[in-house]
Amino acid sequence: MPQASSSAAPERYMISVDGLRLLIEALRARGRRVVAPVVADGAIIYDDIDSLELPRGVTDEQEAGRYKLAQRGDDAYFGYAVGPHSWKKFLHKPALRLWRAERKGDEVTVEAGRIEPQNYAFLGVRACELKAIAIQDRVLMGGDYVDPHYKAQRDGAFIVAVNCGKAGGTCFCVSMEAGPKVTQGFDLALTELISQAAHEFLVEVGSPAGAELLAELPRRPATREDTGAAQAVVEHTAASMGRHMPQEDVPALLMRNLQHPRWQEVAQRCLSCANCTMVCPTCFCTTVEDHNDLAGVESSRTRRWDSCFTMDYSYIHGGSVRPTVLSRYRQWMTHKLATWHEQFGTYGCVGCGRCITWCPVGIDITEETQAIAASEKA
Amino acid sequence: METRKPRLAVWKFASCDGCQLSLLDCEDELLAIAGAVQIAYFPEATRGEVRGVYDLSLVEGSITTPHDVERIHEVRRRSKTLVSIGACATAGGIQALRNFADVREYMSLVYAHPEYIRTLETSTAISENVHVDFELRGCPINKSQLIDVVSAFLAGRRPNTPTHSVCIQCKLKGNVCVMVAKATPCLGPVTHEGCGALCPSYDRGCYGCFGPKETPNAPSLSGWFASMGMDSKALQRIYRTFNAHAEPFRKESERHDAQDRKG
Ligand code: SF4
Ligand code: SF4
Ligand code: SF4
Ligand code: SF4
Numbered sequence: 001m002p003q004a005s006s007s008a009a010p011e012r013y014m015i016s017v018d019g020l021r022l023l024i025e026a027l028r029a030r031g032r033r034v035v036a037p038v039v040a041d042g043a044i045i046y047d048d049i050d051s052l053e054l055p056r057g058v059t060d061e062q063e064a065g066r067y068k069l070a071q072r073g074d075d076a077y078f079g080y081a082v083g084p085h086s087w088k089k090f091l092h093k094p095a096l097r098l099w100r101a102e103r104k105g106d107e108v109t110v111e112a113g114r115i116e117p118q119n120y121a122f123l124g125v126r127a128c129e130l131k132a133i134a135i136q137d138r139v140l141m142g143g144d145y146v147d148p149h150y151k152a153q154r155d156g157a158f159i160v161a162v163n164c165g166k167a168g169g170t171c172f173c174v175s176m177e178a179g180p181k182v183t184q185g186f187d188l189a190l191t192e193l194i195s196q197a198a199h200e201f202l203v204e205v206g207s208p209a210g211a212e213l214l215a216e217l218p219r220r221p222a223t224r225e226d227t228g229a230a231q232a233v234v235e236h237t238a239a240s241m242g243r244h245m246p247q248e249d250v251p252a253l254l255m256r257n258l259q260h261p262r263w264q265e266v267a268q269r270c271l272s273c274a275n276c277t278m279v280c281p282t283c284f285c286t287t288v289e290d291h292n293d294l295a296g297v298e299s300s301r302t303r304r305w306d307s308c309f310t311m312d313y314s315y316i317h318g319g320s321v322r323p324t325v326l327s328r329y330r331q332w333m334t335h336k337l338a339t340w341h342e343q344f345g346t347y348g349c350v351g352c353g354r355c356i357t358w359c360p361v362g363i364d365i366t367e368e369t370q371a372i373a374a375s376e377k378a
Numbered sequence: 379m380e381t382r383k384p385r386l387a388v389w390k391f392a393s394c395d396g397c398q399l400s401l402l403d404c405e406d407e408l409l410a411i412a413g414a415v416q417i418a419y420f421p422e423a424t425r426g427e428v429r430g431v432y433d434l435s436l437v438e439g440s441i442t443t444p445h446d447v448e449r450i451h452e453v454r455r456r457s458k459t460l461v462s463i464g465a466c467a468t469a470g471g472i473q474a475l476r477n478f479a480d481v482r483e484y485m486s487l488v489y490a491h492p493e494y495i496r497t498l499e500t501s502t503a504i505s506e507n508v509h510v511d512f513e514l515r516g517c518p519i520n521k522s523q524l525i526d527v528v529s530a531f532l533a534g535r536r537p538n539t540p541t542h543s544v545c546i547q548c549k550l551k552g553n554v555c556v557m558v559a560k561a562t563p564c565l566g567p568v569t570h571e572g573c574g575a576l577c578p579s580y581d582r583g584c585y586g587c588f589g590p591k592e593t594p595n596a597p598s599l600s601g602w603f604a605s606m607g608m609d610s611k612a613l614q615r616i617y618r619t620f621n622a623h624a625e626p627f628r629k630e631s632e633r634h635d636a637q638d639r640k641g
């Protein structure tokens with residue numbers, strides 16, 4: 001549904017906190033499953049909401065291998081960075097059944113896995129996440145082979161994006177040119193503006209469906225002051241990134257350093273636990289598992305997320321192609337930052353920082369890249 | 379045409395019976411199992427004993443006595459496929475804590491007449507004594523994995539028992555990592571999946587019930603635990619549970635033991 005923004009003057013409006021609630025309720029009234037950030041289990045995750053159940057006045061403190069919720073001291077609804085979940089969970093499901101077969105006498109019937117479009121509306125999608133969705137669109141439905149499961153959830157998903165008002169401690173979207181300002185791929189985009197006088201959201205329209213929905217909400221046109229304030233929000237966020245990539249041709253840097261001693265060093269710390277690939281919003285790899293019942297009457301094939309950190313991932317006749325943790329860490333990092341270009345024409349990383357925060361031993365993709373870059377300068 | 383049903387046997391060595399009971403606990407599937415195989419030897423479930431050769435032997439328990447050693451060789455001779463089930467059978471179990479101690483001293487403390495006791499110095503995994511075709515991990519095993527192993531055997535396919543970390547399962551479930559978000563030490567990153575990330579799903583760190591995963595890196599995880607405030611005594615202990623004798627855990631606990639003694 002989201003389309004490239006037209007060249008006509010952008011439409012900008014202001015809605016109140018109540019307007020945000022009405023927006024959620026209008027999406028619900030259209031039969032949509034609204035998914036948004038909510039506080040659960042000590043983190044901000046993505047889950048279904050019915051009304052304004054967003055985290056209020058909550059923020060997150062993120063560092064390599066550490067995540068903590070804290071109070072902000074205001075009533076902001078979007079005053080945090082991205083958490084452990086990503087929208088991949090809904091579009092490219094962690095596990096699903098591909099088919100099931102049943103034998104009746106000599107007859108075998110095969111039934112394809114059911115595809116049930118959920119009619120999603122995603123609320124609170126950040127710039128890096130929009131970029132990640134665009135990257136997965138390219139991978140999973142942009143070539144000759146289209147993943148029908150992904151496409152069924154992706155087509156028609158309504159996206160309410162949010163411009164980030166706070167950079168997380170592990171964010172580096174600026175280095176990856178993926179944020180913090182949302183530019184395309186949304187139906188509506190919000191910027192939260194809190195002042196002494198008011199708590200409002202500047203709304204930008206990104207699609208006809210977005211315009212149609214906004215027309216239902218109480219709103220006023222944005223003033224120049226409002227637009228200026230919204231711009232200041234993203235500028236401030238852009239200036240306070242927690243992390244940076246070296247300012248050079250990173251793909252070339254990594255590809256000419258495939259034998260660098262730093263890989264050895266990081267392999268000493270890496271647990272090959274695969275958390276980084278699981279939380280990464282662009283990692284798309286899956287594996288399949290076959291099942292059968294004891295009576296030999298029913299069988300099925302399921303699919304689930306896999307990771308290049310497992311031994312099974314590169315298993316071919318005779319063993320794993322990447323038996324060492326060094327080779328697996330290098331595969332992951334060079335895929336994200338270098339070989340993805342050859343494969344899909346973009347980076348495979350949007351600088352969301354999840355792999356840094358959620359690595360149980362705090363391994364940092366920016367620090368690893370910086371270390372290799374610095375060694376060339378020494 | 380009626381084909382002969384594969385004959386299944388369940389054998390017990392030093393163990394608590396918990397893994398065998400997981401099989402009995404498969405209420406819904408038990409009839410299907412009984413329909414698919416001939417249960418030829420299963421002391422927990424039946425008294426009828428059948429001699430001869432077994433197509434599939436499930437072996438529970440570890441080897442702790444000279445008699446066990448003889449018997450496991452006999453079981454191996456009678457079994458076409460031998461699958462060891464549970465932490466005792468795959469790693470020596472909790473009773474392998476004796477491997478770190480002086481068994482004779484223990485015996486004199488525990489038994490009035492230690493001279494009647496015939497035991498080995500160590501508790502070992504089945505695979506350390508005879509060839510094992512497949513190992514099903516866990517303390518206790520996961521019953522759906524057990525059913526999967528039996529159905530895989532019947533269909534001639536590979537069982538779905540991935541050897542990767544508990545973390546992958548934890549993430550598939552959408553759990554928030556207890557290590558990162560709660561600073562709760564968790565063995566998930568070095569532990570073999572199989573439990574469905576049970577403990578992290580209930581806000582606890584993983585205890586390592588399924589033993590070391592493929593290519594585990596315990597020293598790195600221990601280093602992180604130490605930075606969270608664990609001392610070498612505590613570090614030694616977390617690796618000395620049901621899978622204490624599994625090599626990566628054994629080496630790691632011994633490393634911290636040595637450090638602790640040095641002080
Ligand atoms: S590689 Fe890391 S920072 Fe980059 S998109 Fe993936 S999780 Fe985010
Ligand atoms: S980094 Fe690994 S898991 Fe992620 S997309 Fe690349 S190969 Fe797949
Ligand atoms: S980099 Fe971190 S999260 Fe990724 S596999 Fe290694 S230890 Fe796990
Ligand atoms: S809670 Fe434990 S098992 Fe789950 S991801 Fe974190 S470290 Fe891994």
